[in-house]
Amino acid sequence: MGRYSQLPRLVPSSRELISRNKMVELKFGRHTVEAFEGDTIASALYGAGFRIFSRGFKYHRARGLLCVSGNCPNCLMKVDGIPNVRACLTRIEQGMKVEHQNAWPTLNRDLFSLIDRLDWALPIGFYYKTMHRPRALWSISSALIRRVAGLGRLDSIASESLPIEYHRFQQTNVAVVGGGPAGLSAALAAANSGVDVTLVDEQSTLGGHLRFENRMRTLGGEESRNVISALSAKVEAHERVQVILDATVIGRYEDNLLGISTPGGLIHLRAQSIIAATGSLEVPLTFERNDLAGVMLGTGIQRLINLYRLKPGQTALVATTNDQGYYTALDLLEAGVRVAAIADTRPEFRSDFDAAVTLKGNGVLVLPGHAIVRAEGTRTVIGGVVAAIEADMPTTKERQFDCDLIAMSGGFQPANYILRQSDVGIGFDSEFDEPVPISSSTAIRPAGDVTGFHNPHVATLQGRLAGLSVAKTLGMQVPVDTISQVEVELRNAETTYRDKVQVRPAPIDSEAGVKQFVCFCEDVTLKDVVQGVGEGFADIQTLKRYSTTTMGPCQGKMCHKRFVEIVSDQTGMSPDEVGSTTARPPIQPVTLGTLAGPGHMAWRRTPIHNRHLIAGAKIIETGGWQRPHSYGDPHDEAKAVRERVGIIDVSTLGKLDVRGLDAGQLLDFVYTHRFSDLRPGRVRYGLMTGDNGTIMDDGTVARLTDDRYYITTSTANVETVEQWFKWWMADRQICAHVTNITAGYCAINVAGPDARATLAKLTDVELEPKKFRYMQVKSGQVGGIPAMLLRIGFVGESGWEIHVPSEYGEEIWNALLTAGEEFGITPFGVEAQRILRLEKMHIIPSQDTDILTTPFDISADWAVKFDKGDFVGSGGLRIAKERGVRDILVGFKMRGSAVPNDGDAVVSESGLPIGRITSARLSPTMGTGFGYARVPVEVGVEGGVIHIRVNGINHLADVTLRPFYDPDGVRLRE
């Protein structure tokens, strides 16, 4: 436990991101750390003297800062309960709680690091080769592995309480990804040509790598940082440019859709054209102990120095394969760090290479033709050894240097993810030692470092050209001269650059040590990769999966380049033949919360819902609606319907209005029954089947006039049925109009012996049996409200479905309750309805049917009219008819007191499953268990006996094909 304040920072600079007069305090474990506003967690901790930031995934080796750009796993920490936060990208806030992860008991003394000593027993794929004999060994080992694996722990409460993020949907003419020299130039050129530009950058300020680049990098004779800030100002002020900062493109999806993660939520940006000015990533070298704290990428060091003004160490050793190492060395010198030596893999460098000349002039030892072979130290760097290269391999001609910092540059991996996601061709450029785009399209164009040219001048020209070209493609007047002038200038600049570029990949020497890490995320070493190739995993895709290289938190950003080099070296294939792994989204990790957005939950409730709540109903969710299950005892409710009168809110029924000259023809085609001959004023039951003749839905069809039908569907299916109608209307060129009016109408079913008397008190419609027959529809007033009355009987009693405009639903409900008071009217819920309809043997589709049930299987042959001509499902139904019924839906009544559950099995005498209980209840009328069962037709016969397994015990039940209640339908017609 301690209090840490900042060690002295370097003299202030105009480029720094910190505010030196504003202090912020954060907690790091049990310590309190004071730092500057603008610091990231990483810079704050580094500035307070911390060097170890994390522990490796497999060996638990100590790890320090590496890339300082959010592209490596080395600074993953738990922040305010959320694990795997990139400390180098996260700006500090007062009171922030930062904890280390994957180490115990402390980051500095992690007991799990003992695993590091067992490396000899843990070669590539060791888990595939061990722990499976005897079989039980794996269940023990896997449980143990599960306990120690993983990086951070997710704090449930902190995670669940993260603020809701909304999604934004934007469109633009041109999306420019990356705000470095190329992106800024592209944005400006495009915007000046008259198109709208959206510029996205993941940093908080524009400028790309020039924000922290050494001052010797000039642009048109001026210090590049001055050029870039002038350019940034122009872009930010341009009326046609929208700049989005702190915004990470997580992927380029089909049709130029960019997913962009921002602190304000996810943006869907649809662009007519994209300019990928995404830059490149410096990557590590492989040498023994290249993962010690203090071994850093040169650009990481430059970020610490120039953006946070940290002095990264006392003495540095620089190892490089290209020019970049020299610029890092210059910055180190300026920051007061002694540069012990520069080991450059290139045998010689150009005499006009300013940076090298300056360094030599400052007395820095430059060693051409040398590679670093190992770092010294156990957790942090105390020295480094370089060796002369001969015949592409390091020799024993070694030199040792004491140092506390190693700056490495293994070249650049282009950040070409959105290009690869757009199927832009990528080919290997051996002069650059990098994969570069070799094709482009009008949809996406590359510009800047992502093309392999690491030169700000080339980048600005490429950007300008891309901006002008895109504007031209989008129909803007761009003078041909302007474009060709830029083209010429660019060609010259590119040639000049190419003439001078020198890169020499580092030697690959797997014998030089067992701790040469290729993949820092997964702790995969050079030796592992080489062995994997030797075991036959010679293509990069299988080798990736076998070794897990590129599969960790950085998704290959640090290791992909080296991985390809090693496979190429080991197999003799060219880098193009080796290819690359797939650039899968997201390009940077993104939280589930960001992706989910607000995740609105829509509950559907009927207009009468509030009445149900007041009446104390138990609400359940069914078919997307909230409905009353019951208001008390469902059996009492069922009894009330049988003996007196009950009402149920059936507003959830799907309701379709079908009109048109061919409306009848449409219904004939989509239902198995015939409806064109239905007389106005009559109602008919309808079954709908799919192409194969199996039941999709059922409902009632009421013909209101010659050219108008009113249809109800089951609650959950109305959208499907509506689309089904529209599909076939288009397919069969039927003239009809379908309107889904489900939400427009409330429906209440009043049923029972006293239903007529109750309803008569409210309506002028004549309800006597002879005036208003079963399966008729009439319009009239109910309680002074225009209503449609359908005389149907799902629950098996004489009753009416009253359909009224939704706004009157509650009023009618109340009026019915009042009118029925003298008869003892009772509201009933879904449960009582299910019991009642089951007694009457009325099916509920998808409860009593499944995707294979035909109308014949539910004994509804009468509802299938083959003589009407072709209709949906007729082919399948003919086959089914010919084949005969195999499984039939039958009623059953228990012999004993057991009541089966929905879903219980019907078993054969030998105890094998032969059928299923689709619905079962205790009948209030009969006092026994009963229901529907789907059984083989051989046992599904009137008077048959079946065995039903209830809670593990078989019980006998009698089969019937006739409804349990009012089998002849007398009561319905009364």
Add this chain to the structure above:
Amino acid sequence: MVSQLFSRQRFWRKQELSSYYDIVIIGGGVHGLSTAYYLAKFDKDLKVAVMDKSYLGAGASGRNTAIIRANYLTPEGIAFMNASLKLYEQLSGELGLNLLFSQIGRLDIGHTESTLFWLRQRSEYNQLMGVESNLITPDEVKAIVPEIDLREGKPFPIMGALHHPPAGVARHDAVVWGYARGADRNGVELHPFTEVIGITKEGRRVTGVDTSKGRVKAGLVVSATAGWTSTIARMIDIDVPILTYPLQAFVTEPLKPMIDTTISSGELHTYIYQTERGELVIGGGVDHYPTYSHKSTLHMLEELATNAIRLLPQLRGAKVLRQWTGICDMTPDYAPIIGPVDGVDNFMLNCGWGTWGFKAAPISGKTTAELILTGKVPELIEPFDLNRFYEGRLINERAAAIAAAIH
């Protein structure tokens, strides 16, 4: 065992393509490779070649989420998948490779009465057929997954679950490599990066294949190409009732252990488990439209994330590391198609694996090999012939498939 740890033997050899094979298997995924493995194991004299247009396991075999379970709905499905599960239990030993098959169990959560109804049907049939599978209460769910939220009034309440203890997860790539290695050691030739571009026929008799590396004659051609089955079917002019749908999934960054089983919710079209490495694997239903494209979409990623959070709200802060897409050959009844095709001789289909192929690979390969060698259809796959679609003998496995988002 220790000697094996340090073995650097190649998993499989590089082969030159011959001009004739007794059997050519198109598709170097788990089904093609397991078929080849069992063929060669039962009859070492057969000349068998497996061809794949890409690397071994490049298709659905390397893209599935590696869940193995037998808690299906129909007697046909349960018997078949249970036989496969039993083979998986012994497979690491048989192939001499640890396939990392961890039997961490499976919970199918029910949020409504209608789902519980389907779950009960499965549990009853499972039990009657000797598969351990029980309907359990919300409290019992909580005991297995302490992370689950049982608070009242929350959308998608936990009303119960189907618990299937023998289910588990294996390393899917290892299954590919294990079968490939086993096949190779029994004399099968493996030809990755060898694309079949045509099938040669004489009359109704298939005589071989045209590949990107030349023409090859064959005594029998087996198509085991999952999502591309319809493209193979076109080569020999047959109709298969298959629509190819993409299926997407993602993993999160590695987290310390929080879920020790596989959890699925049919209503939310989501399933979640945590790998031994700590990554959460999250998948769901197939895409809404058929296509052969392997392109991942932002829309599905958002949908998967939304549904996962509805099941486990504490996953809000977990970070997606990588999303990917495979393609699935969906049949109308969510059951596979294995066997010969009427009117085409010397040809056999092994397809219709939709979203359930990985778990079936061992038994699929074994029974397909038996069928080829004996000419007799093994009882386990008798129900899965192509003719069932013409004769109205479909098998309803829809309710047991988490991917049942379509239709």
